[in-house]
Every structure is written in structure tokens, then in C-alpha cells.
Amino acid sequence: MKRIGGVIVSHGQVATELVAAAETVVGDLDHITAVSIGWHDDVDLARGEIDRAIKKVSQGVGVLVLTDMFGGTPTNIAAMFIKENEVEIVTGVNLPMVLKLASHNRETTLSDLAKEVEEQGKQAIYRTSALLEPQKMKKDA
Amino acid sequence: MLEASVEVQNQLGVHARAAAQLVRLANDFKSRILISRKDTNSFADAKSILSILTLAASRGTILFISVDGEDAEVALAAVQELFMTGFGEN
Numbered sequence: 001m002k003r004i005g006g007v008i009v010s011h012g013q014v015a016t017e018l019v020a021a022a023e024t025v026v027g028d029l030d031h032i033t034a035v036s037i038g039w040h041d042d043v044d045l046a047r048g049e050i051d052r053a054i055k056k057v058s059q060g061v062g063v064l065v066l067t068d069m070f071g072g073t074p075t076n077i078a079a080m081f082i083k084e085n086e087v088e089i090v091t092g093v094n095l096p097m098v099l100k101l102a103s104h105n106r107e108t109t110l111s112d113l114a115k116e117v118e119e120q121g122k123q124a125i126y127r128t129s130a131l132l133e134p135q136k137m138k139k140d141a
Numbered sequence: 142m143l144e145a146s147v148e149v150q151n152q153l154g155v156h157a158r159a160a161a162q163l164v165r166l167a168n169d170f171k172s173r174i175l176i177s178r179k180d181t182n183s184f185a186d187a188k189s190i191l192s193i194l195t196l197a198a199s200r201g202t203i204l205f206i207s208v209d210g211e212d213a214e215v216a217l218a219a220v221q222e223l224f225m226t227g228f229g230e231n
Contacts, residue, residue, distance in 0.1 A: 024158065025158050025160075099190055103189075
């Protein structure tokens with residue numbers, strides 16, 4: 001099965017470490033790579049790095065780019081590569097999103113996977129104390 | 142459908158790497174494997190890491206495993222074994 005590739009792009013080393021953390025959990029991820037944009041990197045240099053990363057992970061069925069923050073330079077540079085059915089971007093990357101991208105194992109289109117990863121990222125945020133409240137109440141009862 | 146309950150044995154509870162182990166195991170079987178937690182009314186698909194993590198199952202938590210499919214018997218035994226051996230941790 002051909003897999004949709006993944007490129008994580010961030011300020012600093014966040015992208016590299018997110019991929020490393022995901023690999024610790026699920027094992028080696030050949031179809032996902034990281035691009036860390038240095039604080040003083042030149043735009044053309046960064047664009048070249050993202051271009052190479054997309055080509056590296058592409059298996060011909062699309063590449064999903066996950067960036068750290070909407071409006072930030074990594075996202076703005078990555079946005080130059082958006083192309084229907086070829087490159088999609090979802091911003092606000094977190095570890096659950098990388099795990100979702102890492103573990104998708106059925107045939108799906110790039111735009112559907114992008115939507116799933118977006119949803120997953122939002123759903124995976126919890127104010128943890130709120131989850132514990134009902135249990136506390138049960139104990140008191 | 143086959144069912145059994147297990148207690149989380151390992152110190153760290155069902156954390157990310159443990160959940161990943163469970164997913165790898167679950168994917169070896171055709172059966173649908175559901176893990177549920179009655180005290181919080183939550184349930185998870187054993188083939189999804191992120192779903193399992195939402196159970197927030199710490200050490201001592203009782204979980205119910207429901208397995209449905211042609212290889213349910215072996216799948217249930219394998220999942221029970223994984224929990225009983227504490228995911229190979231202590």
C-alpha cells in the first residue's frame with residue numbers, strides 16, 4: 001500500500017523532537033520527516049528544505065504537512081506548496097496528530113486524512129482536571 | 142462475543158508505549174476488540190492508540206475487554222496476557 005507522507009515543520013527543533021517522540025511510541029516512521037526552521041534561516045533556504053522533505057516522503061499519493069502555528073513563518077513558507085491532492089497543511093501540530101498520521105493504515109485520500117488529523121488534534125486536548133471531576137463526585141456520593 | 146476483565150498491573154498504567162503495544166497486538170487479529178472502563182463509562186478501540194489513551198487507565202484500573210470476530214478466542218487470550226504481564230514492564 002502506498003502511504004500518504006508527512007512533513008512536520010516548526011520553529012526551532014520542535015518538529016524533530018515530535019517525530020522522535022512519535023517514533024519512541026510507534027517505532028520507525030519512514031514516511032514522516034521533520035524540518036526545523038532556524039530562527040535566523042533565510043526564507044529561500046527554508047523553502048528548499050521543505051521542498052526536499054516533501055519529495056523525500058512522497059509515495060505519489062499526497063503529503064500532509066503539519067506546522068506549529070497558523071500565521072508563523074514555518075506555516076507561511078509551507079503554504080507555498082499547497083496543491084490539491086498533492087500537498088495539504090494542518091497547523092497547530094501536537095503529538096496526537098503526529099501519531100494519527102503515523103498510524104493511518106487504510107486507503108484514504110489526502111483531504112480526508114487532513115480532516116481526520118485536524119479533528120484528532122482538537123479532540124486530543126483536555127483540561128485534565130475536568131476529566132477527574134465526575135470521579136471525585138462519585139467518590140463523595 | 143467474548144468478554145473478560147483485566148486489572149492494569151504496570152506502574153505507569155496504560156501509557157503511550159503500552160497503548161502502542163496493545164495496538165500492534167490487536168492488529169494481528171481480525172476481531173474487533175473493545176476496551177471499556179465502567180467507572181467512567183468510557184470505551185476504546187484497541188486498534189487505536191489515541192482511543193486507548195483517552196481511557197486514562199492507571200495502575201489498578203479494571204478494564205473490560207470485549208472481542209468479536211472469527212479469531213476472538215485467541216485475540217482475547219493474547220490481550221489478557223499482555224495486561225497480566227504488565228506490558229513487559231514492572
